[in-house]
Amino acid sequence: MTARVITITSGKGGVGKTTTTANLSAALAELNKRVVTIDTDIGLRNLDLVMGIEKRIVCDLVDVVEKRSTLRQAMVKHKKYSDLYVIPAAQTRDKTAVSPAQMIEIVKELRADFDFILIDSPAGIERGFRNAVAGADEVLIVTNPEVSAVRDADRIIGLLEAGERKLPMRLVINRVKPDMVRRGEMLSINDVVDILSIKPIGVVPDDEGVLIGSNRGELLVGRAGEAFRNIARRLNGEDVPMMNLDSNGGLLSRLARLFGG
Amino acid sequence: MGTFWSRMFKRRVIGSSSAAKERLQLVLVTDRTDVSPEKLQAMKDEIIAVIAKYVSVDKARIEINIEQRQRDHWLVADIPLPKGADRERPLSTGLEDA
Numbered sequence: 001m002t003a004r005v006i007t008i009t010s011g012k013g014g015v016g017k018t019t020t021t022a023n024l025s026a027a028l029a030e031l032n033k034r035v036v037t038i039d040t041d042i043g044l045r046n047l048d049l050v051m052g053i054e055k056r057i058v059c060d061l062v063d064v065v066e067k068r069s070t071l072r073q074a075m076v077k078h079k080k081y082s083d084l085y086v087i088p089a090a091q092t093r094d095k096t097a098v099s100p101a102q103m104i105e106i107v108k109e110l111r112a113d114f115d116f117i118l119i120d121s122p123a124g125i126e127r128g129f130r131n132a133v134a135g136a137d138e139v140l141i142v143t144n145p146e147v148s149a150v151r152d153a154d155r156i157i158g159l160l161e162a163g164e165r166k167l168p169m170r171l172v173i174n175r176v177k178p179d180m181v182r183r184g185e186m187l188s189i190n191d192v193v194d195i196l197s198i199k200p201i202g203v204v205p206d207d208e209g210v211l212i213g214s215n216r217g218e219l220l221v222g223r224a225g226e227a228f229r230n231i232a233r234r235l236n237g238e239d240v241p242m243m244n245l246d247s248n249g250g251l252l253s254r255l256a257r258l259f260g261g
Numbered sequence: 262m263g264t265f266w267s268r269m270f271k272r273r274v275i276g277s278s279s280a281a282k283e284r285l286q287l288v289l290v291t292d293r294t295d296v297s298p299e300k301l302q303a304m305k306d307e308i309i310a311v312i313a314k315y316v317s318v319d320k321a322r323i324e325i326n327i328e329q330r331q332r333d334h335w336l337v338a339d340i341p342l343p344k345g346a347d348r349e350r351p352l353s354t355g356l357e358d359a
Binding site: 146147151157158183184185186187194195197198 | 275276277278279281282284285286288289292293329331332
């Protein structure tokens with residue numbers, strides 16, 4: 001058994017990389033997969049908080065790299081999901097504390113014991129990003145239907161295309177507001193896919209449940225949680241139809257449906 | 262679907278998303294190819310000038326654009342050549358003085 005290593009990245013900050021990493025890891029654990037997540041956002045760690053394991057951190061990624069701890073010692077086990085672990089980033093150092101070669105080593109050591117290794121990338125296109133993708137087998141690009149997020153996603157896609165290893169890439173379109181799309185005030189899923197020309201693996205509706213969940217360190221909340229579960233099943237090779245974001249639509253479309261539309 | 266009610270309730274989509282898409286597609290051509298609209302225009306002018314040395318062309322009908330195919334970009338030129346009477350026009354090749 002050898003793990004698949006999936007890096008979650010975006011270029012732009014604040015589009016939902018950490019949320020995506022956290023929720024996908026929980027959803028994969030629900031599918032009885034052995035999962036470990038690695039936070040590579042050194043100096044700005046947050047995966048621990050979003051996953052609700054922040055109080056139990058003993059060691060971090062930099063401790064492992066600098067041989068003050070073993071990988072096992074740095075792994076924090078999730079309380080709710082039996083086979084889910086988190087390797088937190090260091091909070092006091094910067095991205096140069098880890099090198100791409102060291103990330104490859106860490107991934108190599110973890111592969112045998114897990115089904116999935118999810119790597120949460122920092123924003124940007126510099127060292128932190130290069131660390132995050134160094135050991136990856138595939139990449140998920142998270143974007144929002146918003147001009148700056150799409151442009152930055154395109155930049156990341158370009159960088160990965162130009163790289164030596166042609167990593168398979170798929171798109172997660174996060175924070176979609178179906179009502180705005182319907183009104184023509186937000187790029188649609190088709191628009192984003194059209195512009196970026198890479199395959200989508202899932203669409204996640206904008207959902208206040210995500211914020212409420214992160215307040216409490218809870219994962220897979222609400223409709224967004226369902227969307228992340230779908231993505232996890234697709235990652236696992238299942239053929240899951242794309243979520244119909246219109247099913248909970250605005251008054252007009254509900255009325256239209258009521259009258260047989 | 263195109264039922265009576267959905268047609269009744271469908272608003273005309275004239276929102277800002279089409280502007281977002283157009284602007285993104287434009288700026289991404291520059292981002293990906295490092296060819297800005299200004300550079301493209303300068304290139305066009307020079308290409309047309311070279312062609313005009315050899316054949317008389319109707320500049321207004323020449324189209325030189327960057328086209329996207331998947332994630333690749335192509336510089337595509339459509340240059341209609343003159344026929345019949347047009348061709349009989351004396352050529353100013355610009356080479357006579359050389």
